[in-house]
Amino acid sequence: MRPGACARFLRQTQDRLFTVLAVQDDHARENRPGEFTKPETLLSVYPLVKRLLIIIAAGMCAASVLAQESSSPSPAPAAGSEEEIIPTFETQKLARTYILNIPAPRGQIVDRNGLPLAQNKLSYNLAINYPTPLEFSDQQAISFARERIQAAEKLLGRALNVSDDLILRHYRNRGILPFDIAQNLTEEQHDKLKAKLPQAMTLRALYMRVYPQGRLAGHIIGYTGKTGRNPDGVIENNEVLWPESEGREGLEFTFNSMLTGKPGEYKITFDKDGRKTSEKIVTPPVPGYTVVTTLDSKLQELAEKTLEAKAKRGAIVVVEPDTGDILAMASWPTFNPNAFIPSISAEKFKELQDDPDIPLLPRAFRSAYPPGSVFKVPVGIAALESGTVGASDEYQCTPAIQVGNVTFNNWKKVDRGFQNFVQAFTESCDTWFYQVGIKMGAAPIIDWSAQMGLGAKCGIPLRGEVEGRIPTDEYMKAAHGRRILNGDVANMSIGQGDIETTPLQMAQAMAIVANGGTLYQTRLVQQVQTLDNEIITAYQVRAKRTLNMSPSTLEQLREAMVDVVYAPNGTAHQAAVPNIEVAGKTGTAQWGPKKKERTAAWFTGYVPSVQPQFAFAAVYEGAVGADVHGGSHAAPMIGAVFKEVYKGVDTGKKQQRKRPRPTEEPLRAERAVPVEPGFEEDRSN
Template identity: 45%
Template sequence: MRGPRLKFPLALLALISGPVSQVVAQQQLTLKALPAEPPPAESSAKKELKATWRTDKEARTLMLNVPAPRGQIVDRNGVPLAQTRVVQYLALSFPFLGEKAADREILEFAHTRLRKVNAALGKAWTMPDDRLLSHYKNRRWLPLVFTYQDNILEEVNGDQQLRLFDLLRPGSGVVLQAAYMRYYPKGACAPHIIGYTGRVRQLPTGPIQDGDPLFEEIEGRSGLEKTFDKDLQGRPGVTSVLFNPDGSKDAEEVQRRPMPGNNVVTSLDFNFQKYVENALAKHTRSGAMVIMDVKTGDVLAMGSFPMYDPNLFCPGITDVNYARLKMDKREPLFARAYQSTLPPASTFKIIVSQAALETGEITPRTAYYSGTSLWIGNQEFRNWSKEPEGSINVVTAIKRSTNTWFYQAALQIGAQPITDMAQRFGFGEKTGIPLEGEPTGFVPTDAWMMQKYGHRMQGGDIANLSIGQGRTLVTPLQVAQSMCGIADGNVMPQARLVKQVQDPQDRVLQPFPVTVRRRIALDPAARETVVKGMIAVVNASGGTGRNAQLDSKINIQVAGKTGTAQWVADNPRTDENDERQLAWFTGFLPANDPMYAFAVVYEGAPGETVGGGRIAAPIVSEVFENVYNNAPPDDPLVLLAHSKDAPKAIAISDEDEQTDGEASRPDGVDVPRQEFQPPPPPQQERRTVGGFFRKLFGRE
């Protein structure tokens, strides 16, 4: 099976196909990273590389490892997100200065050339004297790279090489040393997913050993770079180099060609990812957004803001830049989209609604009087609105996000159906994406409460649970995954971040097929009612998420749910551990034929008042308007919007918001104190033989 055809950078192709033309100075090792295929049979006429002398210790044969070019990480369409490129460094090439060369003579040779290079380029590169002497005595056959700044290698670009034309002549003692370096061509795009690399170790400094690397090797340190490090690494090559007694290179032979690493094809869509990141940068101080394909579970975009440029880590990051990233109070290195655990706020009301309707104790027309607050015992639980909502049903309660309705519904059915439904949607479990640091989140249960506190969840606990507050913690990725389940109704797909690993010839080595995470089999009638409520949130008068509506010219209806949570940031590196607010918006579209599920969260600053409908919902409309307006004509979303056979938008009529009557408060007038009245206990059934048989045969 073949995967999408990927393109290598031209500079890398030139390097793989033969010697680097610039690396031709005397005593310099030519880097030969040849095509990833078996080497041809050795010709008998080829000169055998061996030392035919045994009396001069300067002449020797070296067997050196040539690190392989690291494989690419690309989006679903082959757009490169991580590549390898060829760079050039400056190095000292010591001649043999005689068996009795004084330290002063060795250091003068090195310092003279360093001064000339620095004068030509306006640099201040230097090398400790003990390092210069050690290299001459132990490793003078190999170039000594000296272009370090803050212990990080600096490459020499083409203009700088031209300015050093005279200094780079053969025998001058200064040469160019080619190497591979990781490169992120899209800059700060999906850095928390792609990750970054770092050097495995510094180059050896003692006597040369067979197998020493020709230049620094790198390894994955975070993200997919780390998870798929073995796939990306490739296989190093081996080159044999023969030096004459005077220290000059006599011949070089490739014993084994480097094998380029494999390529990782992600599920990401670069365009979706950039739309998400641009919207987060425009609208948030810090936050995240996830977009998933409802049918496949593919993560099409997963943005965390603020971001960082992973090129800062290539070939290594300076202490100053790393300190700047670590000390930033907004934590740009933190992958909020899949690592942050936050209270889901009112987005959790979708789970509560589905659970309540499936119990049968709550129907689409069940009415609760919903005032500005509800007293449970001696504790007051407030609604977000300062005006009473009156007697309303579940569709209106979702549309208006009415806390007091959900308090009463949750107390009516108890905690167990809610926590069971939450676990059915994957809350409290990792989604299983191949990235380190994904938490499970947390959903409190009666069993957990019994173990920790010795009692089941009580009234206040259930009230908090019903509005996504209290101990419940979720990640934005989990919320988006749950929306896939609501959108489909029957199954919830496994979240997929990587589609396949393929070799440099585009052959698929390891596929990651689309799989079903869980069959959730939602009650269709209950789901239909919940979806009507979500459509009303965005499209009906009084809905809390009307800012998520797409442009009227786009015939696509959004179903969603707003949420605003109280939250205490757990960040020991800042002094911002006071209470803050979160703004959520989640859902799917098109509402009548779901394709994409999403979740957005905005982290408010200390003291900032936020709202899901005001801050998070506009991010959704901006992102998906960009998706639609920039999509090709044959894009499925565009085709669906213009199709004559497309399902019509679902209208929310007055009938959908009808109830079974006023709920214990005449004329919809609020009262100063509304107390929860628990439902009457069920009547005890007479335990008779006749009753047993009626149950057995269904004759109730």
């Protein structure tokens, strides 16, 4: 079958298959409106259909190399257009054969339910096919190209910047291959040009990366870039037909080798006179693997929209307490990774870099803030477990205390009387924690903080995660030339001084309280699998350690965290959710030099208070000099997220989140297979 006919056959087959799939998918949506469940579609029921789609996906791009949509035959004789020429002994001696690599479609990145977060679509390059043998003079080669460039400009309605030098370099070095004059044309432009192509021109189809959910999880998914420019030197065997994509940031970078796929081979042979005698795809490209994340796109979108509405800068992280799975990890402001496809202009990149709000910064794991009073959670555990305070022990909540020659103030300016742990935690009495902290000393605080994973990377597969800091004697000697003093312990007891934590670390710490004392390895990727649903790598749920907390400590801490939201003297009333009990802790902390001091407002905790489904941390990054607080700025963000999550839930019939799919089972979802070239998912429903 001639190349053009082959490509048309592939397209027709693809159209028919996707018509069936579209009907199947619409039927599925009608029966499961608004759910993110495990879809059973034709691709999971009929393996043959899926196999055909994979073959088409690779074949479509490869067939385009063979000038599948030329408007008419080349004006000069070109062997091989209908059938192979049988080479003679003489032509075999002088024949030249090229083996070129066909870039493979890049694998997908999907959420825990199969929704694509990174996939591929067809892009088109408009190209000129020079007749073989290549017998034009330089002027003839330029004239031949110019006639077609002018015609293309009229069809496209814009100028094409193609120099004579570029024309000649291509003709002299690689004239046997199509000469691209317009890149990255859309499906609409393709359809418009297809019927009006000038003679000896073709539309070459190739894959382009696309992020179908736009900015959603942009800091996590990352983006790609081209491995190099289009080659214009003499053709070399095993060079790629067009530049491949490579991961530059996020999961695209970390899992680049698994996403890349295996290139195919395209063989083209010429006789001694330079006439093409044969061309064929020796080996079709093999698409890259699918990376299945732990993200819940619906929850991720809620977190991002909440940040957009309520914070100029900040982060929200939501973790599943019993697995360590990261369900949402949103940073604001963010960016749309599609801006980097196929490449980002220097002006646009500079604009992103120069933005004072730093949209390229993933604050959830690459920024560390002083935690303020949310750090009273590990301090409280340390005090109760060390025996420094008991359930009935009381300390006075005064407006201030003196430590050496320094006055340490409470955030409230009135004497609140004597309080036990639950009361002091509920209204976040600083002077109570100063006294208890100094009595206890720094060692238990440092120890319990480390056990809860603070001051250490969580170990997610994204580069640039910061450790935060829990100051030790060694650190203080290196940074300040002295050991930890009582004033340092007082600061440490309320999450100030040299302490820094990331939102991800705090969400992980809250998960420990929620699940009863187990620190799980945070998990962002469930597994990597083939298009045939064969698991290549599975990242199991893994408990790193169990903290030896007494039931009494957990009971007091949980009671106090609920009172923070619901007691009259609590500080997080704006985090309350109808019919669902939220447990949490607010925090407000200052950092930076005095003239540029900023405030981080925190709210951390879990929900529901009984059988928790989510552990969370939210931080609101205030501007220089802004008056912000955890209760008034961070708590409302969490309230907004979980009001939406639990909308319509009856107290007597609390919805329980479905248990996570075991990683031994592949994710069987139509959306987990690369979308066929030229067919993007219809998201109108």
